Amino acid sequence: MVTSRTGTAMWKNLRSAVLRDAQRDGVTACPSCHRPLFFGQRRRGEYRPDHAEVDHIVPRELGGRDVRENLRVLCADCNKRRRGRERRVPTLNGRPALRVSRQWGPGTIPSPPSRGS
Numbered sequence: 520m521v522t523s524r525t526g527t528a529m530w531k532n533l534r535s536a537v538l539r540d541a542q543r544d545g546v547t548a549c550p551s552c553h554r555p556l557f558f559g560q561r562r563r564g565e566y567r568p569d570h571a572e573v574d575h576i577v578p579r580e581l582g583g584r585d586v587r588e589n590l591r592v593l594c595a596d597c598n599k600r601r602r603g604r605e606r607r608v609p610t611l612n613g614r615p616a617l618r619v620s621r622q623w624g625p626g627t628i629p630s631p632p633s634r635g636s
């Protein structure tokens with residue numbers, strides 16, 4: 520099974536192919552917010568909200584794969600917004616609101632079924 524993450528050569532190739540195809544297909548604006556996209560190179564460390572980025576339609580966290588059918592071009596701003604929403608964990612007073620509750624105290628954990636010998 521092939522697993523790939525951002526930073527691999529495969530992903531870079533895929534990413535540039537998606538951007539190339541978008542330009543070939545005449546995509547000039549973000550499909551989400553319709554701002555004109557910038558397909559050029561950014562300077563090192565520069566953040567451009569209109570920079571064309573490749574977005575996973577189904578996020579990796581939800582099982583989305585690094586395949587062309589699951590990728591599209593979005594502006595950096597929309598891409599960031601999507602990621603922020605999907606990765607945010609509800610917090611309560613600065614701590615994660617979702618906690619594993621331990622309902623079973625010591626002594627209440629059921630013993631594993633004994634294996635008959």
Ligand SMILES: [Zn+2]
Nearest residue numbers: 549552594597
């Ligand atoms: Zn956008």
